[in-house]
Amino acid sequence: SVRQFVQTFKRRGLPLHILVNNAAVMLVPEGRTEEGFERHFGVNYLGHFLLTLLLLDTLKHSGKRGSCSRVVTLSSQCYSAHAAYCQSKLALLLFSSHLQQRLDRGGFSWILGWSTRHSTATIFPPARLAQTAIARLLFRGEGGGYWSNGRTEMTSPNTYDPQLQLGLWDSSCRLVGLQEQHQP
Template sequence: MLSAIRCYLLPIIKLYLLALKVLLVQLLSRPFRLPVMPRQDGKVAIVTGGGRGIGYEVVRHMARLGAHVIIGGRDEQEGLAAVRRICEEYKEAKVEFTKLDLASLQSVRQFVQSFKERDLPLNILLNNAGVMLLPEGRTEDGFEQHFGVNYLGHFLLTWLLLDTLKDSGKCGYFSRVVNVSSSAHRIGEIRLNDLNSCQSYSAHAAYCHSKLAQLWFSSHLHQELQCGGFPLSSCAVDPGMVDTALYRHLWTPLCLAQSTIARLLFRTPAEGATTVLFAALSPALEGGECGGGYWVNGHREMTTPPSFDPQLQLSLWETSVQLLGLQ
């Protein structure tokens, strides 16, 4: 009984203490201001979860710079509304919506097939969509929801689009994979024998584990691309604590307080999008040597020591390939 309580309460305490620390640092530091980015005419980007929040601001900015942006999202009504708003603001915007449910591997495969049939290049893949603190449940394919949506769905999406990303990059104009992670990865723990949190479930722990998995994937992918000499880089970004719908599953009293606190203390979605955009567009990150890493508030930052362990990253990669039936 005590062990079960500890497994449930400890992740909650650790996550909220970390959140308090992150919020204090955020309040004491100046938000990163995005430098003027070059035009993106002719480039194609896919942004998951681009119908609202940080993703919407990223799509909006890319469209203003001339990129052809495809929003991949589960909510068709929300996605189409986002497209309309952006096209009303920028008459020449090239923005569209395609259905993508990261909780369904079939949906991911259909999305990629539909995209590849158009024979478009792909210069930027922005893995932004995510879920947080969901009650215990499973995806369509039987995976724990945080692991399935935040990590495994994006892993499959990236894997299936790798050839197109590689073919679209060239020296001086690398393609880029940008994974929107979180400082929550610092208290995450990857248990390869229990990736679906069957032994004990905590929504707080599951979220942290998924963000650590996402970071490991991003790092290992970048190393593989560098070793292969491909014109493609991969990095992870922490947008900070941002006033979005991601926090809607907090315990009800906290959720009510959060809505007020967020408006006063959290960053706006536009502010949260700045480092994401920097990682996706900045010429300063061009090439394998300059790209990669983990970015916070416009700067590369060190992550927790286990994140640097190549063997752990490789083990998760190989396990993911097996779970998805890839070769």
């Protein structure tokens, strides 16, 4: 589980400079996670949400001015072809935008990457999928962007809706049982 992983990692006392949220399921049979969430939403979004927030303190302590810790979340531009998968990826975009707003004052960089903008039937070699994530980890610019093919791109208009972002944030905190102390 995410919580068990975080406990084990923190017990080791290691710094954490980079977190890459890449785990995902796609086109799996309808099902639920152990916690009872729809599988795509639970794995592709809530798992990343919980992992990131539970590791924020470690990321913040590991980073320093001029060399801040990084979080890269791989997403896709698929919002309609397969509803459950696409909704989970839309949630990642909303989450990352809202998180960046909360972290802007702390010298912490949040960069949202991509997994593929091609059809879901197209499978890329892992090295190709990692190119943007690695480039974003090495980039020293502002956080909060959506990167694809080596440049910043706009996402769908609803991903910039602050009320939608906040509503998802609050609902997500309730769903995973996070209290205010875990919120930046």
